[in-house]
Amino acid sequence: MSPRQITVLGECVADAFVEPAGSASELALRVLPGGGPANTAVALARLGTPARFLTRLSGDVFGRLFRAHLEASGVDLSHAVAATEPSTLAVAELDSEGQAAFSFHAQNTADWQWSTAELAGVDLSATSCVHTGSLALVREPGAAAVEEFLAAAAPLATVSIDPNVRPLLVRPEVYRARLAHWCALADVLRLSEDDLGLLLPDTPPEQACDIWHAAGARLVVITQGARGALVSLDGERARMSAVATRVVDTVGAGDSFTAGLLHHLGTRGLLGGRLTGLRLSDVTDACRFATQVAALTCSVAGPNPPWQNQLAAPATAVGT
Template sequence: MPEHEMRVVVIGESLVEIISDPRQPEEIQVHPGGSPLNVAVGAARLGLHTSLVTHFADDRHGLLLGEHLRSNFVHVINGGTAPTSTARATLGPDGAADYTFAITWEINGAALPALAAVEGSAHVHTGSIATVLPPGDQATLALVQAAREHATVSYDPNCRPGISPDAAVARHQAELFVAASDVVKASDEDLCWLYPDRTPDETLEAWLALGPAVVAVTRGAAGPVIQSRDGRVELVAEPSAVADTVGAGDSFMAALLSGLSQLGALGTTGRRTRMESLTREELHALAAYANRAAAITCSRQGANPPRKDELGPLP
């Protein structure tokens, strides 16, 4: 399936990020955000035909989100009625963000169109708050499980202890989604919080044993690791003048999906087998491609993933 025809459905939260930087206290930035929304926008900018199953209201913040998604050619399936969620991010000296949330996650208002979108998709992605926060977490899992029969699946836990502070509960939820996925991406911070008694490499091996074909771990300035059952690649982070790290992991995820699509490893019949047979050279190309997407995002403020003409094709 040509990349521009690849139908990807992302399931998860949309919110407005209100960002303050102690280095510039007079400036308050307001950006569309939420990890799944960022992945949907990133995937659409890289040429994938993308829909987002999400929730936001017809309020001031919701109008901002709707316009952002429309302008990036993301089709929206909106399933909620509660006020639009917000995240207040305070940047540290290194540009990393610390979040506090006011968030609701429920998509019951779009159960039928969401299922129809998933059934018509070649790939489904989910993660973050949508996979742990009731009542919508169970609907998210049901949609992912429905997708498994005909589509490839990806997952990024993107843990938010401020939303789901019980690590044992979050760990249980994460393992349900890992087992239902073909591609999993997490940060080393996610893995250390979920599994404080083992190393990220040990968790990577344990997650591969649950069923995914590919697991990637981002490690900030140390760079990413990407591993399959037959190979492992480590790269250092690309040099970049860091404005902030908001959305960098989501850009990595979106580029990983685009790269897998370019390799013919996303989608229906036979694609799962193709993903399971990726060579070490292909894993290296995927890691480099996603690594560069994250570096571009870090070089500018907010979650602003690269477009196809900026990132170019998979090396």
């Protein structure tokens, strides 16, 4: 089955990676287009799902980079807003395991300036799923407009949210205060183990799933890096294995996992409503596919998700 359109809403971020320079008084940066929602939209389009991206694109050098990258990946930008504000920049330093620590330059940038009017005319009649999350849901002044859009979208399409907590920009308690409301809007909640630690400190993953189910989210997936993922559908759970790969870095891996999950569900006609017909076996199949997509993203530098034809080779599962 050909998947229906998925609409993604959120930010683009210029990921600047620190590289060796000629002297101690110089700093070299390699800039790649990123941002959680943008990465998810790119991954969806490359996998073969029609992906429309609602974003605010600056006209600066980074904004032009974003636009070229998104269009080259096949992302529909017909509803992107031409913004006058500058782009958001994140400087990333990688540790020995490829994990990135970011510092953000995001004051008054384009991504957070959403207005209700900019989102009011978006037609969702062809959309099976709306995915959003990350900073667009919490950064003012646009966060309220994004939440209004989700509330309007919920009766029309499956809603997927990835909180993607960024404590350097927004205090975790701001996310905590809104999370129950997001679960009431969402059908799918995908988050990382790090997110869990910031949102519900010292809470076992299974207990966290039950809390979020009680708030309204039917499907909760907690990704745990090399240890795989915990899947919970209305409290019925499974643990998924990760996929062995040579890790260059982990930037964009979670976003690619989300794209793989939604793409797989979409190709089987399981998106478009409240997931009432979804079975745990459907979710575990989708997560196996998603782990392959994430592993391939980890095997290359930066947020560079795979194309559909790169998934032909069999993957090797590792224990959780």
